[in-house]
Amino acid sequence: MHLKSEKIMKNIGSFQELEKIADKENKKLYEVFQEIESLKLEKSTDQLRDLMEDHLKDMEKSIKRGLESPHLSISGMSGMDSKKLSDRYEKNKSTPFNKLFGKILSYSIAVSEENQRMGKIVACPTAGSCGIVPAVIIAYSEEFNLSQEKLINSLFTAGGIGKFAAQEVPLSGAMAGCQAECGVASTMAAGALVELMDGSNSMVINAAALALKNSLGLVCDPVAGLVEVPCIKRNGFYAIHAATAAEMALAGIKSIIPMDEIIESMKQIGNLMPQSLKESSEGGLAITPTACKITKNIQKLGFN
Amino acid sequence: MKYISIFDIVGPTMIGPSSSHTAGAVRLGLLARKIYGEKPESIKFTIYNSFAKTGKGHGTDKGLIGGILGFNVDDSRIKNAYEYAQEINIEFKTANNTNKHPNAVDIEFSGNTPMLISGNSLGAGEIQITSVNSYKVDLRGDFPTLLLIYKDQPGMIWKVTKIIQEKNINIASLNCERVEKGEEAFMSICLDSLLPAETIDKISEISEIYIVRNFDALEK
Numbered sequence: 001m002h003l004k005s006e007k008i009m010k011n012i013g014s015f016q017e018l019e020k021i022a023d024k025e026n027k028k029l030y031e032v033f034q035e036i037e038s039l040k041l042e043k044s045t046d047q048l049r050d051l052m053e054d055h056l057k058d059m060e061k062s063i064k065r066g067l068e069s070p071h072l073s074i075s076g077m078s079g080m081d082s083k084k085l086s087d088r089y090e091k092n093k094s095t096p097f098n099k100l101f102g103k104i105l106s107y108s109i110a111v112s113e114e115n116q117r118m119g120k121i122v123a124c125p126t127a128g129s130c131g132i133v134p135a136v137i138i139a140y141s142e143e144f145n146l147s148q149e150k151l152i153n154s155l156f157t158a159g160g161i162g163k164f165a166a167q168e169v170p171l172s173g174a175m176a177g178c179q180a181e182c183g184v185a186s187t188m189a190a191g192a193l194v195e196l197m198d199g200s201n202s203m204v205i206n207a208a209a210l211a212l213k214n215s216l217g218l219v220c221d222p223v224a225g226l227v228e229v230p231c232i233k234r235n236g237f238y239a240i241h242a243a244t245a246a247e248m249a250l251a252g253i254k255s256i257i258p259m260d261e262i263i264e265s266m267k268q269i270g271n272l273m274p275q276s277l278k279e280s281s282e283g284g285l286a287i288t289p290t291a292c293k294i295t296k297n298i299q300k301l302g303f304n
Numbered sequence: 305m306k307y308i309s310i311f312d313i314v315g316p317t318m319i320g321p322s323s324s325h326t327a328g329a330v331r332l333g334l335l336a337r338k339i340y341g342e343k344p345e346s347i348k349f350t351i352y353n354s355f356a357k358t359g360k361g362h363g364t365d366k367g368l369i370g371g372i373l374g375f376n377v378d379d380s381r382i383k384n385a386y387e388y389a390q391e392i393n394i395e396f397k398t399a400n401n402t403n404k405h406p407n408a409v410d411i412e413f414s415g416n417t418p419m420l421i422s423g424n425s426l427g428a429g430e431i432q433i434t435s436v437n438s439y440k441v442d443l444r445g446d447f448p449t450l451l452l453i454y455k456d457q458p459g460m461i462w463k464v465t466k467i468i469q470e471k472n473i474n475i476a477s478l479n480c481e482r483v484e485k486g487e488e489a490f491m492s493i494c495l496d497s498l499l500p501a502e503t504i505d506k507i508s509e510i511s512e513i514y515i516v517r518n519f520d521a522l523e524k
Contacts, residue, residue, distance in 0.1 A: 037310050058317040075361050115320030118363050118383040125313045127323050159310030166308045172427050225358035227321040301360045303396035
């Protein structure tokens with residue numbers, strides 16, 4: 001690579017710049033993300049892709065284990081809902097609607113349930129939102145018979161989008177609410193999906209923008225402070241949300257507000273959000289009468 | 305600003321459900337065990353605030369124990385950590401202390417070499433050991449590290465760093481603290497690569513060094 005482009009690669013700060021440089025160099029976004037990563041981590045593209053392939057395999061295993069597990073979570077609030085979804089999907093497989101929809105739903109819940117029962121998952125971007133990206137890309141790749149290579153490309157797209165968001169806003173419920181967890185996971189998945197379906201760079205960024213724009217303001221108010229209610233089912237909702245955004249972008253629909261400005265909005269909303277709605281379990285769903293009852297029972301469990 | 309890698313976003317592969325309350329707990333256990341340096345007989349954990357309130361549902365206790373046993377964040381044995389730790393006498397206490405970090409833990413090793421290690425889980429799997437016995441430290445498991453407890457006397461930093469210099473290994477940071485002049489003192493040195501065994505042997509030969517610990521950075 002030329003020294004000049006090396007310098008540019010290291011200093012790309014916005015999605016606008018990113019798109020401009022990628023298009024100018026006639027590269028897909030995932031290729032630019034790989035190059036930046038390769039420069040910064042001092043690893044070859046092959047090494048990075050091997051690492052990503054390991055993550056992909058761990059994602060696939062987490063779906064499989066999640067669907068097969070007969071166990072509930074420690075609190076007993078969750079577990080085995082993915083089985084209900086996959087049973088329904090198997091029964092209605094022939095109906096076109098269920099082919100993708102049923103798979104995305106059951107996979108996303110399977111991974112999230114696996115997370116809550118202390119199974120092995122890939123944080124993406126966080127553990128609480130770990131079901132969204134794997135469910136969407138793996139369901140699509142199965143239904144459209146796509147290659148492993150394309151899946152790995154799409155994971156670099158997802159990771160790059162998340163990374164650019166994380167440079168502006170810390171991706172944690174405690175700092176910016178669930179918009180920065182399930183919202184960003186859905187944003188990453190939307191971009192990844194467009195890449196998987198051979199959309200242009202502009203479509204990738206628009207899909208991400210549409211997904212994030214429609215996740216803004218989402219608070220983090222988990223019952224008993226656990227990554228469980230509403231988190232697990234929310235992974236299902238925001239997996240479908242990602243597919244919605246990707247389908248819109250692939251159809252040529254654009255986000256009127258550009259991605260960089262939406263990220264700024266997320267940051268502002270995160271700062272305006274009261275502490276009681278940022279993973280402290282002191283507001284919202286977490287202080288409903290039912291949640292208070294559940295919290296009391298869980299705290300009775302004790303240690304040892 | 306710290307570089308945010310794509311692999312900080314897609315990854316790590318970990319045992320759920322929480323990067324701060326589970327993976328962070330594992331990494332606190334791992335680093336504490338490295339600092340303690342030998343097989344523990346008996347441990348009392350005191351977990352504070354959010355760790356205390358939500359730790360059970362997040363498997364924070366299992367994470368801490370798993371770390372003490374040397375399990376990495378993606379090790380499936382963490383879920384059954386108690387079973388693997390039957391030889392160790394383990395006690396958990398919960399406490400509220402608003403002066404402490406929301407996810408704080410004190411790890412008290414008893415037995416042949418008693419040691420009290422405190423730390424915090426900072427979020428996203430990042431951790432910080434804040435004290436070892438009465439010494440304030442800031443260890444995050446991100447560098448190969450040399451820890452020394454020794455008699456406070458002139459020339460100790462020179463003696464130690466001279467031996468490190470012989471291997472041409474770069475020092476990223478160095479911190480010293482002492483109880484009182486001429487009493488016990490503590491030194492922590494973060495390095496760009498792990499010191500080889502022969503260097504550690506040489507450092508151990510310096511008179512009146514009581515404890516030497518040399519360990520690598522935690523896995524990402």
